[in-house]
Structures are given as structure tokens and as C-alpha cells.
Amino acid sequence: MADTVRAAVQVAPRKIEIREFPRPKIGPDDGLLRVEANGICGSDVEIYKGHLGSASKGDPKPFVPGHEPMGIIEEVGERAAARWGVKPGDRVAVEIIVPCHSCRKCLTGQYQSCPNRTGSHGVTPVDVAPSLWGGFAEYMYLSPNSILHPIDKTLPAEIAAMFNPLGAGVRWALHYGGVRLGDTVLILGSGQRGLAAVIACRAAGAGKIIVTGLAADAHKLALAREFGADHTIVVDGDDAQDTVETVRELTDGEMADTVLELTPMAAGPITDALLAARHGGTVVLAGLKGGREIPLKTDVIINRALTVKGAFGVDNRANREAIGIIESRRYPLEKLHTHSFTLDETALAIETLGGEVPGEAPIHVSVHPNS
Structure with missing residues (x-):
């Protein structure tokens, strides 16, 4: 020893x-x-x-x-x-x-x-x-x-x-975001925690899952679709789509019940998150911005009666539920x-x-x- x-x-x-x-x-x-x-x-x-x-x-x-x-x-x-x-x-x-x-x-x-x-x-x-x-x-x-x-x-x-990224997906989408059967969910960011949120939302029976990513994230967006995302949006490059308008089209104007903002260091997605949520919807902020002050349109929060939550880490309940998902072997997590x-x-x-x-x-x- x-x-x-x-x-x-x-x-x-x-x-x-x-x-x-x-x-x-x-x-x-x-x-x-x-x-x-x-x-x-x-x-x-x-x-x-x-x-x-x-x-x-x-x-x-x-x-x-x-x-x-x-x-x-x-x-x-x-x-x-x-x-x-x-x-x-x-x-x-x-x-x-x-x-x-x-x-x-x-x-x-x-x-x-x-x-x-x-x-x-x-x-x-x-x-x-x-x-x-x-x-x-x-x-x-x-x-x-x-x-x-x-x-x-x-x-x-x-x-x-x-266990930790999957726990984040579970907690941020289900416990903070309150995603339920039939809900429309917008996930801004297709990193490992964005993909974990797709898995959590699909397991919860979400009705429509929309995920955004960069052109360089094509492999992640493809995986998001494999894990259960219904639509993916590329937000930059020659084929860039406007996130808010695309969500409006995909939901016939109803917008998203829950929006998860998971992008690191970027300010624009914060505004997109607020504008893409339906009246009375929930916005969960989890993407750290390095301590920078981010412009926030508070009138949007007020006039749309939004609930905005900060997502801090992964707790006991989320870890246990995430481990249950891993041990179920229902998803090809090796990908x-x-x-x-x-x-x-x-x-x-x-x-x-x-x-x-x-x-x-x-x-x-x-x-x-x-x-």
C-alpha cells in the first residue's frame, strides 16, 4: 500500500x-x-x-x-x-x-x-x-x-x-422546470447537460422537446434527436435560425411551457429564453456567465407572468433519480x-x-x- x-x-x-x-x-x-x-x-x-x-x-x-x-x-x-x-x-x-x-x-x-x-x-x-x-x-x-x-x-x-450531468438534467428540467406529461420544452444548449435534460424530459413524457446548438454542434444535435428531441435549431452560420421565431412556428404560437438556458458565457440566450416562454411559463437559468452582468428585460418577465429560477447544482433526490436512469440501461449513454x-x-x-x-x-x- x-x-x-x-x-x-x-x-x-x-x-x-x-x-x-x-x-x-x-x-x-x-x-x-x-x-x-x-x-x-x-x-x-x-x-x-x-x-x-x-x-x-x-x-x-x-x-x-x-x-x-x-x-x-x-x-x-x-x-x-x-x-x-x-x-x-x-x-x-x-x-x-x-x-x-x-x-x-x-x-x-x-x-x-x-x-x-x-x-x-x-x-x-x-x-x-x-x-x-x-x-x-x-x-x-x-x-x-x-x-x-x-x-x-x-x-x-x-x-x-x-451521474452528475444526468442529475443536472433531471433536477433542472423536472424539479426546477416542472416539466410534465405533454409539455413543450425548449433547451438552449446541446452540451452534455442539455442532452441529459432531453433524456429527463423524454422520461417524464414531455410532448415536444426543442434543442438549440451551434453549427459546430451538429453531432450533439443529432444525438439530441436520437435521445428524444423532436426538433433542433442551429443558431449560427449560414443556416442560422431565429430561436424565438422558430419556437413560435413549431408551437403554433403557444411557445414553450419550460425553457432551460444552459449556454456558458453567452448573453443572447437569456433574452431568447424569456421571449420563447409562454405566458405563465417557467425559465430555468443554469448557464454560468463568469460573473458578468447580463442585460435583463424585466418587463418581459412581468408582462408574461414568468417564473424564473436559478439552478444550483445537483441534490440528493436528483442524483438518486439519475442513477436510476443510468442503471435502467434504457438509453444508449455510451454514445x-x-x-x-x-x-x-x-x-x-x-x-x-x-x-x-x-x-x-x-x-x-x-x-x-x-x-
């Missing part, structure tokens, strides 16, 4: 170093995860570039990224095993937030708003012991307050690692996964998802630290 653990550490924008840390000592209340795979999302790309996180505030703190960790319980304390319902050898997915579990927010089910968080997987600096809080590491520390979800060991690692990388290739993995590697067409990308 090695005394040290290798991990990828982001030390500055666009700079990741492979470092070694002491293997954490596990007591009765905590555990150690052998990381099989960790998916990469758009926020990882923006943090890597310095657009989000501590670096964007001028105070970069080295940390081990990776907030979608999935792997095998390597060690677990006796009390922790009883609390989590796991044993060594079990496969689990780990939530990002590490709440206190004892404040009013936690006790009333609002643990993602916990003011006493004891850390967060994938963003906590390495100067917080025992440093290994992120999934881009051979082993990740499991705090006594970490939240774990069992997941089928027979699934390929890269498929099991999709979502396009790239697997080793720990030493972490920077390349992030750049690949960010579209910075010529000739590649990424959708779901994962790092496999022990491959």
Missing part, C-alpha cells in the same frame, strides 16, 4: 501540476475512495481558464479539481460504514457539497444552502487537510459529512461517471461518452471538453486516475 497519492493540482489559470500527497489516515468516521472516473463539466473548463473560482477573484488557491467523482470504497471507518451503508469494495458516486448535517438548513432538507459547509469536493484548497478533496486524484478523502450514493459495479466506469484520459492528461482532458483541441468533437469527457 503506497504511502503517497498522486493528484492533479490546479495552481493557476491553465496550469495543472501532478503532485504527491500523504495518504490520508482513516479513522472511525471517514473513508477513502479509489477514484475510477471523474467526469468534466463546463464549470471545470471555466475554472481552468480563470473565469470562475478563486483565480477569477485575483486570489488563486491551489486545489485538486474534480467534482464528479465515482469509484470504489478503499477504506472506511466503522461508524462511517454504518452511516453510509457501505463497505470496502462498494462502488459509490460522491456529491460535491459537504454540509454540516446539523444546522436548520440541513435539517429541513436545504443542505445545499448549508452555511457551515466543511468543504466541497473538487474546489477545496489543498491547504485544507488532508488536501485530497477532488476527484482528479488516485484516491479522494471522504469526510464524515460527505454524501455518497451506491451505483452498479457492472456498469462501465465512464457510464457510471455520468454520450467521447473521451477518456489518464491523470497525467488532466489539462488535456479539460482543454478537449473546452473545444481547444482541433479535430475533436467532445461531449462527455472523463479522467480515470488509476487507469
